[in-house]
Amino acid sequence: MSKPQCWQEVPLATVAFGASALKVQTGLWRSSRPVIDTEKCISCYKCWLQCPDDSIATDDEGKVAGINLFFCKGCGICAKVCPADAIAIYPESEFSEEDREGGKTGADPGEVGAHVG
Amino acid sequence: MSDKKKIMTSGNLAFAEAMRQIDPDVVAAYPITPSTEIPMKFAEFAANGKVTSEYIAVESEHSAISACVGASVAGARVMTASSANGVALMHEIFPIAASFRAPIVFGLVNRSLGAPVNIHCDHSDSMPERDSGWIQIYCEDAQEVYDTVLLSVRLAEDSRVLTPVFVCQDGFITSHCYEPLELLSDETVKKFVGERKALYPLLDTDNPVSYGSFTMSEYYFEIKRSQMEGMNNVLPVYAELAAELEKETGRYYPPIESYRADDADYIILIMSSASGVVKDVVDELREDGIKAGALRVRFFRPFPRKELAALAKGKRGAAVLDRSASIGGTSPLAAEVRSALYSLEEHVPVQEYIFGLGGRDFYAEDAHSVFDDLIKGRYTETPRFIGLLEKDDKNERA
Ligand code: SF4
Ligand code: SF4
Secondary structure (H helix, E strand, O other), X not given: OOOXXXXXXXXXXXXXXXXXXXXXXXXXXXXEEEEEOOOOOOOOOXXXXXXXXXXXXXXXXXXXXXXXXXXXXXXXXXXXXXXOOOEEEEEXXXXXXXXXXXXXXXXXXXXXXXXXX | OOOOEEEEEOHHHHHHHHHHHHXXXXXXXXXXXXXXXXXXXHHHHHHOOOOOOEEEEOOOHHHHHHHHHHHHHHOOOEEEEEOHHHHHHHHHHHHHHHHOOOOOEEEEEEOOOOOOOOOOOOOOOOHHHOOOOOEEEEOOOHHHHHHHHHHHHHHHHOOOOOOOEEEEEEOOOOOOOOEEEXXXXXXXXXHHHOOOOOOOOOOOOOOOEEOOOOOOOOXXXXXXXXXXXXXXXXXXXXXXXXXXXHHHHOOOOOOEEEEOOOOOOEEEEEOXXXXXXXXXXXXXXXXXXXXXXXXXXXXEEOOOHHHHHHHHXXXXXXXXXXXXXXOOOOOHHHHHHHHHHOOOOOOOOEEEEEOOHHHOOOOHHHHHHXXXXXXXXXXXXXXXXXXXXXXXXXXXXX
């Protein structure tokens, strides 16, 4: 569905079709970025459980493999709960411009307000 | 048309009787004086199997309106009632209901907001809600309450409107006084209100939607503008519906009732039950050859600006009688009237009066002295108070 271009096109009643947050780029809010050291990670899934978004990426074997930066808003909870000290948080400014746009594991193009329309 | 029935009843019981005939899907309420009888009577209907509604007893007014919003977006037809501080406790949820386009029909029985605690009528409970996005209709008597409830269900749910409605009546004066009332048959009411067809029911899991998701500066403004369109459609849609119900009842209520105001020189603008006294005084003055008239404002939201400007055009003086104050500003009705009349080429002088706070009685002699002020051209920048005990006042009636 294309994005509304004027007030006449926004759906009535604040409704978001599909009832899903999967297109909402909460990653745009991020000012700090978690980085997982997969060598240290024991794949206990604590970060996956506690992450307020859908940001902890897993691989085909079901192992924790990285951060989906499309969703990650940099709250730091994952680093706090990690028992293996496998997650470090860096200021976003330490990453290159290009890297900041999407990030390695979150290359989807962002859609601000994707849930409207 | 012998399927109509005449009964003696009150404004509250008229509202409850209309609810029984409408048989809404969900009623969630937390009773408060003077609207208590509405949920009380309805709970009795529900307990005795007179309705199929789900009646939800909740732990506060905030919960009552929250449950109403949830049920309404789920697709149900929902009604409730409250007054005064109960309405104030609901305040947080009112704009959400309006944004969700939840067509709730709400019996608002006007009572003064505390403190001090006072159970009697003024409009200080409904007026703070005037910017919450709800339609506000103020009724003069029990019959009008009954007819307005039926109209409000259709108005709120109309796809061009989709906006919740406050059906306001004066606490005790209208809500508790008994008067003759004509009821339509249950079948006629059921046929008139029909079934609700919700646009995006939350329980339609084949077409999932979410309501009220986080929306920052990129679309909030557009969503609000879209909401305003529903309100803009209210008066034209209301005219259609009111004409349709008139075929059954023989009664028609315009957004502003004009009482002998067509050729009047001096008019009083007023709302709700106190209008009756003003109309009597208009009749008395007319007998003395004085061209007096009254405009009873029924719709406060949307405010019928164009209708008012047309009705008040060319008058030599207008007095606005507000039953609530905006402390530090212009009283709600006076502010609307001044604003609506500002664009008229020929200036109509407007005097603001505050009356009836906390249930202070309003007498025919009060309406007489207001007309007297207009005739003598006595205008003041600040509002005048009717029936207020002033220092050195010889008036000892209060
Ligand atoms: S920083 Fe917060 S949002 Fe990002 S992955 Fe960690 S817990 Fe999830
Ligand atoms: S909490 Fe730490 S150890 Fe556990 S899965 Fe996440 S990164 Fe790996």
